[in-house]
Amino acid sequence: MPFGFGFGTQWALLKTFAVSSGTPLLVKTRQLTTETKVAKRAADTGAILSEFLIGSVDSDRGLKALSKLNWIHRRYGNRITNDEMIHTLAMFVLEPQRWIDRYEWRPMTNLEKNASYIYWKEIGNRMGIKDIPATLEDCEKWTFEFEKSNIYYCESNRICAECTMDMLLKNIPKFMHNFVRGVSASFLEEHVRIALGMSSPPPWIANLVWLFFSARGWAIQNLFLPRWRPLDMRAEQSSDGRFHSKSIGPEPWYIKDTTWNRWKTWWATQGRLAPGPQFKSNGYLPEELGPAEFEKLSRNSVLNEAELMKEYAERGGAAAVGCPFSVSLNY
Structure with a gap:
């Protein structure tokens, strides 16, 4: 079910833009509203998450990626509230579960759902998030109550959602844009669409989406063989240590930047783009991810925090040490 997990995680990010208290900061930083920055932000977010979701949060890569995420969040201090952090964490738990239960060839078991929550709860502890709900059921109740008061339309929500959709449509032929927007809207609940300023999809699009995923689920369950090996979509490490x-x-x-990758990129971007230095074709290190202006500024603090987090993990993490994990580092 990697597809449902990955797609659900992407849509979890979009749904966080429905929380009206958080989007003004995103608009102000211009990381989402500047065309030259939005795609890099998406790539960095995906790379950071994959390092500790597909990989392990206790791996060297995972520790550095999570430490960099913490460093970026600390730049904004109390402008990101603890409740907003809990809600974002809840979206990363609940939205992939909703996607898999609705669109995959089988629903998740209760064991799988609770294991996912325990893992994310430990990530939240290491991010210094306080008062995380104790159980998955408590998280669902907390999220429901939070959204009743905090999900409503404002212009900054619409701007964030629109900029994200514009980015996703970059490589889609223009004649298909309205159709893809309708498909995207069908993945969201009505109250979320309203908060994001998105129109409801025509019924025929919603029905087509349901039919497609039903057929896909049936085919996977009845016609596909089990995977021969686990699917690992993390970045590959080169001989120079970069990813x-x-x-x-x-x-x-x-x-x-290889001939094969140039051909794939030409095909994927309709001939617009190619790998090169402007897109960091030399790869990345986890501690470098995020806004370019912070790449060198954050390095030492991120590596120091990763070492502290490694010691914390070796002592048993939140279960043994207590939570939340927090460090005080100089920028």
């Missing part, structure tokens, strides 16, 4: 992405997004960030 190169495997998948090409709206822009080819961190894609190695």
Whole structure:
């Protein structure tokens, strides 16, 4: 079910833009509203998450990626509230579960759902998030109550959602844009669409989406063989220690500059783009991810925090040490 997990995680990010208290900061930083920055932000977010979701949060790569995420969040201090952090964490738990239960060939078991929550709860502890609900059921109740008061339309929500959709449509032929927007809207609940300023999809699009995923689920369950090996979509490490992405997004960030990758990028971007220095074709290190202006500024603090987090993990993490994990580092 990697497809449902990955797609659900992407849509979890979009749904966080429905929380009206958080989007003004995103608009102000211009990381989402500047065309030259939005695709890199998406690539960096995907790379950071994959390091500790597909990989392990206790791996060297995972520790550095999570430490960099913490460093970026600390830059904004109390402008990101604890409740907003809990809600974002909840979206990363609940939205992939909703996607898999609705669109995959089988629903998740209760064991799988609770295991996912325990893992994310430990990530939240290491991010210094306080008062995380104790159980998955408590998280669902907390999220429901939070959204009743905090999800409503405002212009900054619409701007964030619109900029994200524009980025996703970059490599889609223009004659298909309205159709893809309708499909995207069908993945969201009505109250979320309203908060994002998105129109409801025509019924025929919603029915077509249901039919497609039903057929896909039946085919996977009845016609496909089990995977021969686990699917690992993390970036590949080169001999110089840097990492190169495997998948090409709206822009080819961190894609190695090879003949094969140039052909794939040409095809994916309709001939617009190619890997190169402007897209960091030399790859990345986890501690370098995020806004370019922070790449060198954050390095020492991120590496120090990763070492502290490693010691914390070796002592048993939140279960043994208590939570939340927090450090005080100089920028």
